Amino acid sequence: MRNCIIILLIVGLVSVWGCQPASKDKQEPQRELKVAVAAPFTGNAAAFGEMIKRGAELREKEINEAGGINGMKLTLIFEDDAGKDAEASLVAERIANNLQILAVVGHFNSSCSLAGKPIYKRAGIVELSPGSTNVTVCQGSDWTFRNLYRDDFQGQFIARYIDEILTDLQSVAVFFDNDDYGRGLRNAFVEESQKIGLNLVADEAYERDSTNFKAQLTSIKAKNPDAIFISGLYGQAGLIVKQGREAGIAAQFFGADGVDSPDFLTIAGPAAEGTYLTTPFTFGAAGEDAQQMASNFEALHGVAPDTWAALTYDAVGMIAEALEKTYNSEASVADNRKAIRDHLASLDTPEEGYMGVTGLTYFDINGDTVNKPAYVKIVKNGQFVAADQQLLDLN
Amino acid sequence: MAQFLEQIINGLVLGGIYALIAVGYTMVYGIIQLINFAHGEIFMFGAYIALMLITVFGIPFWIALPLSMVLCAILGMLIDLIAYRPLRNAPRLSALITAIGVSLALQNLARMIWSARDRQFPPEILPTVFQGQNAFLLPGGATLPYRDVFVILLALVLMIALNRLIHLTKIGKAMRACAQNPVAANLMGIKTNQVIAITFAIGSALGAIAGIMVGVSESVTPTMGYYKGVAAFAAAVLGGIGNVTGAMLGGIIIGVAEVFGAGYISSGYRLAIAYIIMIAVIIIRPSGLFGRSTGHRA
Incomplete structure (x- = not known):
């Protein structure tokens, strides 16, 4: 029986250890x-x-x-x-x-x-x-x-796109991942929204580990926004869109490049339909x-x-x-x-x-690339396709 | 008002899930004074096993659900048999460390088998009641998904059933006897190891069904057991670890506090608020809401 414990512990150790690929490098003359x-x-x-x-x-x-x-x-x-x-x-x-x-x-x-x-x-x-x-x-x-x-460009871009292209959307809520990416993008979006007069009705955060967003979504729903901008990654965004639709939210969802993964579509399922997102590159326009x-x-x-x-x-x-x-x-x-x-x-x-x-x-003095445009994609019939209207003259 | 009502429902759903997991922690602790850290992983396995039964073997949901519960009950008993029973008379710390080891091993095992990617129950195979868009519309504009009603009722029914089992049946009596004094219970002819195994089985089956409920509404990941497990463990402590009624109530309190913290204050304080309540209760009543005063057994 004691052997069993030892075996179990070894399995545990090996599996923990096995998660990190050991980079072994031999000194080789091969070039x-x-x-x-x-x-x-x-x-x-x-x-x-x-x-x-x-x-x-x-x-x-x-x-x-x-x-x-x-x-x-x-x-x-x-x-x-x-x-x-x-x-x-x-x-x-x-x-x-x-x-x-x-x-x-x-x-x-x-x-x-x-x-x-x-x-x-x-x-x-x-x-x-x-x-x-x-x-x-x-x-x-x-x-x-x-x-x-950079996110300052992307955040501004999304605010401008909603303001100039999706003119039906009068009020916007932000729902952001509380990490460097989500927060930075949210800041840029909020700043630009205030500058151009987009009506910001809710500003909620979530933690990366969350899988249940019902509490915040219920608060956002009570503010009745026309659009919800999710500043985060595909996994959480997929669940947010799904749980949001289930909670009876009819608003337009908008995401950024963090949502740009096929996994977003599988996680959100049919709820993904109609979601807009920005991306630094799209094959459709390349x-x-x-x-x-x-x-x-x-x-x-x-x-x-x-x-x-x-x-x-x-x-x-x-x-x-x-x-x-x-x-x-x-x-x-x-x-x-x-x-x-x-x-x-x-x-x-x-x-x-x-x-x-x-x-x-090409790079500026910091090493940033500032010339690349943002493209807008939309989910149609369970696929990402380029949105009908782009906003490419923002640079 | 609609918002408040919806938040209460959100809290009750989460609380019901926590309660289902928390009883697993508390029952085992009540009998062998072991904090079974692997319990969160059983919760996770419950979700994965059901998902596999449905997607790989094509078993209908309503059969996969009890089957996953049975398999997890067996898994729970197996863990007890392999990892904990040999250490029954060893210092408590040894068993505790073993529990942590089992938890890590199972989590990584899940990662090896099913990869670290989030998985979803395919919506088309779920019964109508779990399809999120099906909901009652309450006066005032609040929506009440069927699924939420189902989870709350399920938790309630299972809790009442568990309570009756512990207080009205022979095995329940044996469990209570073992909790009071395993040596004396053994002398009275109760097969303590058998009773402990049954305790693990019941706790694991409840954990598994909680995992499936979380799986159908959120997602299935190797770490899901850790996050939900920690909150459920806090619920068990809040209610008085070792006390089943306390675990149920603790689960509801933590769930509602978490939702209200996130919904009305800030999501950054989501769990902080739940834990502050737990700490406050522990300061006033060190053994939790329903806990026995400490030192009942040396």
């Missing part, structure tokens, strides 16, 4: 260039992580099949931050201390990118996020970049190379790519380009890491910018 991809592969942003991983894998495969980077193989190392800032700090330490890793594509959640930022800065390694939109992510570090817009990437993606993974797969695909491509132009096998790791940073920092004008499937990416 390969290692780049880390840090994202939430488990936890409640795992649907994003899955697409990020697949997008990165596609790019890795394409680069290596085309002969690698100057003849060297690109190897991606996937690190799971579970979407939690504490975990992201540990991951960042692990990556920074691994002297074979030359750059990081990640993190996804704003709170994770923020947690990793000081560590990457201290170690001198690039952090290129394909998903964090919080305003402060790139501030205060020369080593942090991103290839999508060019030939994006369609090509989408069909290659589907051939490799058997599912259609989403926004995050495309942004990660580009982010890995940018790092690969930087490596191709700057990598020097004679130089030290620190110098090679710095050369990548210097290369990214030099992409500071539209002419110098990187042309990927998600459009042109």
Whole structure:
């Protein structure tokens, strides 16, 4: 019987331990260039992580099949931050201390990118996020970049879209995730709403761990808003939309890029119908190379790519380009890491910018991308489609 | 007024769920003085097992529900048999640490089997009563979903049934005897281990049905047992751990307080308010609302 306990405990230990992929690196003479991809592969942003991983894998495969980077193989190392800032700090330490890793594509959640930022800065390694939109992510570090817009832009955009395009909607409620992303986006939205005179009737928060939103939804319902802007991630947003409709709320739901995941549709079910959301990229409005990437993606993974797969695909491509132009096998790791940073920092004008499937990416002084537009999608017949009316002249 | 009424209903639904889980904690504690941390995971397994029975094996909901309860009852007994029974006479701390270990192991097991992604009961297979859009319209504009009525009534009926079982049946009498003094009960010819196993089975079955109720209205995740379990444990403590009536009342109080905290004050204080009430009660009555004074057994 005692053996049983021991076995049970061992199972427990192994399963806890097994959650963290051990990154074992042997000193090999083989010439390969290692780049880390840090994202939430488990936890409640795992649907994003899955697409990020697949997008990165596609790019890795394409680069290596085309002969690698100057003849060297690109190897991606996937690190799971579970979407939690504490975990992201540990991951960042692990990556920074691994002297074979030359750059990081990640993190996804704003709170994770923020947690990793000081560590990457201290170690001198690039952090290129394909998903964090919080305003402060790139501030205060020369080593942090991103290839999508910021929440101040996105928040303003949503307020303007509701005000200018969806003119039937007179009053708006905000329901936000109480973390860096949700709060930052909510602040930008509220600020712009006040400026343009959108009538804000309710402002409620929720915690990331919640699955029951009935209490706040009942309060929001009593204020009778025409629209509800959910500033958070797909998992909670899906439940909010579902539980909101069940509670008899007829308002128009609006989400941001955090809701842009196929999992939103499965969680919300039929209640998802008619939900608007903004996204930094949509295949429906993209060019030939994006369609090509989408069909290659589907051939490799058997599912259609989403926004995050495309942004990660580009982010890995940018790092690969930087490596191709700057990598020097004679130089030290620190110098090679710095050369990548210097290369990214030099992409500071539209002419110098990187042309990927998600459009042109170039950076301002902080490392932010400020030229990319926001697109509006709507859920129709259980699918995301581009909304009839876009608002692209906001830049 | 409509809002107030809806919030009361929200609170009662949540409270009913907490009560169903809390009795599982409290019954086990009452008999073997063990805080069974794995109970939250049984709640989670209840939801997953029902979901699997329905989606993978195509079993109708109304059969999957009792089947999941039975399977979870067996799981509860198995945990007792494997993890707790060998430690019956060991220091209490050993059993407590084991309970935490079992809880972690089960949570990670669920993550390995079903992945960390949120899962939903597909709406089309749910019986009409659980389809959220079906609701009574109350005067004043309040909506009262059938599902909420069902959950509240279910909790009420099960609580009354449990109460009757404990006070009117032979096994109930045996459970009370074991709670008072297991050694004396054993001397009187009560098979204590059997009684304990039945206690685990009943608590686990109630936990499983609570898990299914949460699963159909929220989502099914490997961590759902942790979050709901902590609140339900607080409910058990509030009511006086070891006391079944206290756990029921504690569940309702915590549920209503949580909803009112989130609905009227701020969602950041959601659980804080519930816990403040719990702490206040514990300060005034250290053994909880219905708890026996401590030190009844050395």
